[in-house]
Amino acid sequence: MRHRWLSVIVAAALVTGALAGSAPAKVGGKSVKLGAIYSITGKGAEWGEHSKIATEIAVEEINKAGGVGGVPLEVLIQDTGTEVAPAISLARKAILEDKVLAILGPCFSSEFEALAPLLDRLKTMIVSQCSAKPGISALSTWAFRNTLTSDKQLAPAVDVWQKRYGIKTAAIIYDSADAVAAAEGSAVLPALLKKAGIDVKESLTYQTKDIDFSAQITRVKALNPDGIALGACYQQAANIVREARKQGLKQPFLASACVGSPEFAKLVGKDGEGSIIGSAGWPDDPRPKTAAFLKKFMEKSGGKKPNYGGMRSYDNVYIMKWVIESGGVTNEAKDLDADRDRIRLGWTKVKDFDGITGSTTINAERDGAGKSTLLTVKDGQLVKVDY
Amino acid sequence: MLLQQLVNGVMLGAVYALIAIGYTLIFGVLGMLHLAHGEVFMVGAFVGLVVTTAYSGNVMLALAAAMLATGLLGVLIERVAFRPLRGAHHLAPLATTIGAGIALQETARWYFGPEQKGFPSTIALRLWEIGPLRMSSVQVFILASAVVLMAAVSLFLARTRAGRAVRATAEDPTVAGLLGVNVGAVIVLVFFVASALAGAAGVLVGLAYNSVHPFIGVQMGIKGLVVMLLGGLGNVPGAMVGGLVLGVLEVLGVAYFASSYRDAFAFGAVMLMLLVRPEGLLGLRLSRRD
Amino acid sequence: MIGPYLEDVLVQLGINLILALSLYFPLSAGQLSLGQGGFMAIGAYASSWLTATLGWPWPVAFVVAAAAAGLIGALVGLPALRVRGIYLVLMTMAFGEIVRVFFLNFAPTGAAQGFRGMPFVTSLPLVATLAVATVVLAARTAGSRMGRAFAAINRDELAAEVIGVDVTHAKLVSFIVGAVVAGLAGALWAHYVQFIEPEEFGFARSVMPFTFVVVGGIETFWGAVAGAAALTLLPEWLRFLKEWRLALYGLAMLAVMIVRPQGLIDHRLLGAMRRWLPGHAKEVAR
Numbered sequence: 004m005r006h007r008w009l010s011v012i013v014a015a016a017l018v019t020g021a022l023a024g025s026a027p028a029k030v031g032g033k034s035v036k037l038g039a040i041y042s043i044t045g046k047g048a049e050w051g052e053h054s055k056i057a058t059e060i061a062v063e064e065i066n067k068a069g070g071v072g073g074v075p076l077e078v079l080i081q082d083t084g085t086e087v088a089p090a091i092s093l094a095r096k097a098i099l100e101d102k103v104l105a106i107l108g109p110c111f112s113s114e115f116e117a118l119a120p121l122l123d124r125l126k127t128m129i130v131s132q133c134s135a136k137p138g139i140s141a142l143s144t145w146a147f148r149n150t151l152t153s154d155k156q157l158a159p160a161v162d163v164w165q166k167r168y169g170i171k172t173a174a175i176i177y178d179s180a181d182a183v184a185a186a187e188g189s190a191v192l193p194a195l196l197k198k199a200g201i202d203v204k205e206s207l208t209y210q211t212k213d214i215d216f217s218a219q220i221t222r223v224k225a226l227n228p229d230g231i232a233l234g235a236c237y238q239q240a241a242n243i244v245r246e247a248r249k250q251g252l253k254q255p256f257l258a259s260a261c262v263g264s265p266e267f268a269k270l271v272g273k274d275g276e277g278s279i280i281g282s283a284g285w286p287d288d289p290r291p292k293t294a295a296f297l298k299k300f301m302e303k304s305g306g307k308k309p310n311y312g313g314m315r316s317y318d319n320v321y322i323m324k325w326v327i328e329s330g331g332v333t334n335e336a337k338d339l340d341a342d343r344d345r346i347r348l349g350w351t352k353v354k355d356f357d358g359i360t361g362s363t364t365i366n367a368e369r370d371g372a373g374k375s376t377l378l379t380v381k382d383g384q385l386v387k388v389d390y
Numbered sequence: 391m392l393l394q395q396l397v398n399g400v401m402l403g404a405v406y407a408l409i410a411i412g413y414t415l416i417f418g419v420l421g422m423l424h425l426a427h428g429e430v431f432m433v434g435a436f437v438g439l440v441v442t443t444a445y446s447g448n449v450m451l452a453l454a455a456a457m458l459a460t461g462l463l464g465v466l467i468e469r470v471a472f473r474p475l476r477g478a479h480h481l482a483p484l485a486t487t488i489g490a491g492i493a494l495q496e497t498a499r500w501y502f503g504p505e506q507k508g509f510p511s512t513i514a515l516r517l518w519e520i521g522p523l524r525m526s527s528v529q530v531f532i533l534a535s536a537v538v539l540m541a542a543v544s545l546f547l548a549r550t551r552a553g554r555a556v557r558a559t560a561e562d563p564t565v566a567g568l569l570g571v572n573v574g575a576v577i578v579l580v581f582f583v584a585s586a587l588a589g590a591a592g593v594l595v596g597l598a599y600n601s602v603h604p605f606i607g608v609q610m611g612i613k614g615l616v617v618m619l620l621g622g623l624g625n626v627p628g629a630m631v632g633g634l635v636l637g638v639l640e641v642l643g644v645a646y647f648a649s650s651y652r653d654a655f656a657f658g659a660v661m662l663m664l665l666v667r668p669e670g671l672l673g674l675r676l677s678r679r680d
Numbered sequence: 681m682i683g684p685y686l687e688d689v690l691v692q693l694g695i696n697l698i699l700a701l702s703l704y705f706p707l708s709a710g711q712l713s714l715g716q717g718g719f720m721a722i723g724a725y726a727s728s729w730l731t732a733t734l735g736w737p738w739p740v741a742f743v744v745a746a747a748a749a750g751l752i753g754a755l756v757g758l759p760a761l762r763v764r765g766i767y768l769v770l771m772t773m774a775f776g777e778i779v780r781v782f783f784l785n786f787a788p789t790g791a792a793q794g795f796r797g798m799p800f801v802t803s804l805p806l807v808a809t810l811a812v813a814t815v816v817l818a819a820r821t822a823g824s825r826m827g828r829a830f831a832a833i834n835r836d837e838l839a840a841e842v843i844g845v846d847v848t849h850a851k852l853v854s855f856i857v858g859a860v861v862a863g864l865a866g867a868l869w870a871h872y873v874q875f876i877e878p879e880e881f882g883f884a885r886s887v888m889p890f891t892f893v894v895v896g897g898i899e900t901f902w903g904a905v906a907g908a909a910a911l912t913l914l915p916e917w918l919r920f921l922k923e924w925r926l927a928l929y930g931l932a933m934l935a936v937m938i939v940r941p942q943g944l945i946d947h948r949l950l951g952a953m954r955r956w957l958p959g960h961a962k963e964v965a966r
Contacts, residue, residue: 478941492930
């Protein structure tokens with residue numbers, strides 16, 4: 004009899020102890036301040052704009068549910084105009100004047116690269132939601148990216164593409180004026196295709212601002228490969244696809260990173276049906292979390308669907324919340340430096356975080372790790388491909 | 391394949407020509423560069439987008455609407471960015487048009503969003519094969535439209551009274567004024583025509599390349615300047631020839647060399663041209679001597 | 681103590697000021713160059729390569745880079761002598777584009793991937809010193825024989841030649857000085873952002889100093905100073921307008937030019953300002 008009572012008491016004590024241990028730590032201060040540096044105007048406007056909307060949605064939700072550790076969350080969003088110098092000055096302002104705990108963004112790889120040396124001096128972390136150029140998180144221990152680099156996005160895509168369409172020969176068309184696309188076209192794709200045993204017949208280039216691709220397509224037509232791989236952003240990719248169809252080419256396309264925007268599917272329609280895209284987020288994912296986010300995003304943006312930069316920004320805000328709450332961040336003015344370091348440490352520990360883009364893990368290189376989301380175009384929408 | 395590439399080049403060149411004609415007309419009568427002309431082209435593309443979306447693919451209506459809208463925009467720009475500076479330093483309009491261009495870009499971005507948009511599939515796409523050549527009905531329409539517009543402008547300048555007034559003003563505005571030409575009205579007319587052509591080019595580019603966004607005017611603007619130089623400043627037939635030449639050169643350059651050097655090739659040609667034959671391929675005609 | 685954000689803005693202002701003056705030198709001799717972006721790129725890449733790849737001390741790298749820009753300036757300035765007005769504008773534009781495309785393909789400095797690794801050198805004191813030095817250079821030039829030669833050429837090139845001005849020499853000098861100064865601006869810029877890519881130095885970059893000078897005032901070098909200050913600070917002041925910032929910036933430019941086509945500062949205004957200065961009254965009394 005006594006044993007039973009004892010075991011109940013012990014069990015109760017254990018349960019209470021466990022609950023107490025997993026409750027979010029109480030955070031001090033009036034509000035938890037984060038900075039956000041997005042490219043809301045300029046050539047990267049749509050990535051920054053979607054990031055801004057998604058961030059605002061996340062902040063609203065979090066504050067409705069009680070904030071971060073019981074304290075309201077405040078994200079100060081600034082616009083870089085997709086330029087490097089404003090990215091630097093806004094980051095410095097956020098860190099030194101606004102005294103934010105960490106910075107969300109920037110989106111573009113060039114802005115990210117320019118900020119890296121600064122971070123070592125100022126000891127505050129940044130986490131990018133869309134930069135896809137391989138290798139640049141290595142520039143600073145304070146530089147993080149919650150997104151897959153283009154080589155990771157493409158690897159499984161090449162595999163699926165080859166198997167689905169029986170690709171033995173390919174042509175590559177890429178943007179030699181854009182850092183990410185040029186890396187994809189001149190290094191990543193050739194290596195991956197070679198590994199898959201696909202013979203690359205030719206690599207053709209274009210410049211970001213080009214609108215006419217008739218020359219490249221005519222040339223590809225003469226080569227007649229089984230498939231066409233692109234290192235591009237969705238605007239030019241859409242034009243390339245349409246030009247190819249206009250000239251009577253029926254080959255399937257392969258692409259990644261910047262092409263993974265819902266706008267791509269809208270622009271190519273039937274012409275792009277069946278293209279394989281390695282990406283980092285599927286906006287139409289029917290999972291409840293993602294669907295709820297999509298609904299809110301479309302309301303707030305006037306009917307637009309988010310690109311993966313937007314989706315990952317949303318996740319990043321929630322990851323920040325988790326890191327702050329579980330990392331012992333006190334949010335007291337005197338602990339600013341220590342708190343910033345705690346947040347940095349917290350991010351290195353992110354593993355299997357369940358976000359709207361799937362399970363997120365930050366690897367040892369401070370890049371996003373995890374499964375690439377494979378998408379294809381069907382009926383003018385992006386649809387997920389299982390593999 | 392070479393023949394197909396030439397056709398590609400001609401298509402591209404036709405669009406360049408339409409834009410360059412506008413530049414060259416304005417330079418001809420005012421002696422100034424209109425650095426917001428690319429944005430006028432961009433506005434035309436958006437007007438075309440709105441009309442084809444609202445009226446389910448009626449392309450002729452889109453062309454007419456775009457040309458009217460951009461023509462009026464051109465007149466507005468003349469009134470706001472050029473006329474007040476008539477007596478001022480000759481570089482002032484460069485600055486005002488740059489400012490106007492930025493304002494137009496940002497307004498388009500605010501209203502339409504920065505994403506690239508495509509025209510709804512309008513003209514039933516039929517493909518014709520003539521020997522080794524393959525052309526789509528869209529391409530034929532574009533080429534035909536461009537030719538018709540260019541012919542109309544040439545006839546206008548050569549055969550009508552208004553056209554003669556324009557040529558006279560380009561030759562020498564003071565003398566033209568003395569001879570009874572209403573120089574102010576001529577300038578307004580020139581802006582209307584030049585901008586309408588750019589607007590038409592915008593619709594055609596939207597149809598052909600399906601890429602409409604607020605910043606398409608920037609690159610087109612620069613290309614237009616290059617074509618104007620190639621053809622001879624103030625020379626309308628020159629702009630047409632220059633456009634074709636640049637279009638073909640660009641396409642051939644991309645097809646047979648790397649695209650990365652293409653721009654350098656074009657601009658190298660420009661520098662060479664300036665040193666060897668600054669009056670352009672067809673020589674100066676409707677021009678201001680500097 | 682200035683806050684870090686203001687400090688950054690002032691550094692950018694200083695670099696813009698130097699860039700604006702780089703355009704003013706050839707412009708004061710009647711040569712409008714829309715290719716200063718190209719010289720800036722040369723200064724930026726050359727200095728960066730020297731400090732990052734070869735590990736040279738930055739003062740040496742800066743001097744060598746500016747000199748390199750000057751050398752290219754001479755090479756471009758020579759054919760530029762043969763063309764005038766709009767043709768010169770187009771030629772310098774073409775030059776700027778050629779430089780951009782060159783670096784876009786030049787692998788040793790990263791090509792399209794951009795170039796990084798240079799040390800942070802450009803502090804506010806350094807920029808301020810160099811900006812002041814450039815202004816002093818402009819002031820000295822304006823008052824010198826060479827400066828008067830520039831002004832004469834600007835007024836009427838043929839007449840200048842007739843009265844004995846060595847037009848070729850003067851024009852070339854103005855062009856080379858402009859290139860050297862732009863190269864310096866480039867070196868400063870590169871060692872401030874610590875990451876450069878070719879697209880930054882395109883036509884938009886070449887247009888910037890032009891807008892500074894035209895809006896600030898074409899008639900004197902103070903216009904370049906005023907324009908750089910106004911147009912660097914304006915987008916920052918307008919930040920509260922969020923997405924409307926750039927649109928208003930464009931409209932502001934337009935408005936200033938319509939209301940005051942000669943720019944913010946002209947001879948009359950300078951004269952009026954001088955009358956307010958303490959020393960002047962004595963001179964007048966004499």
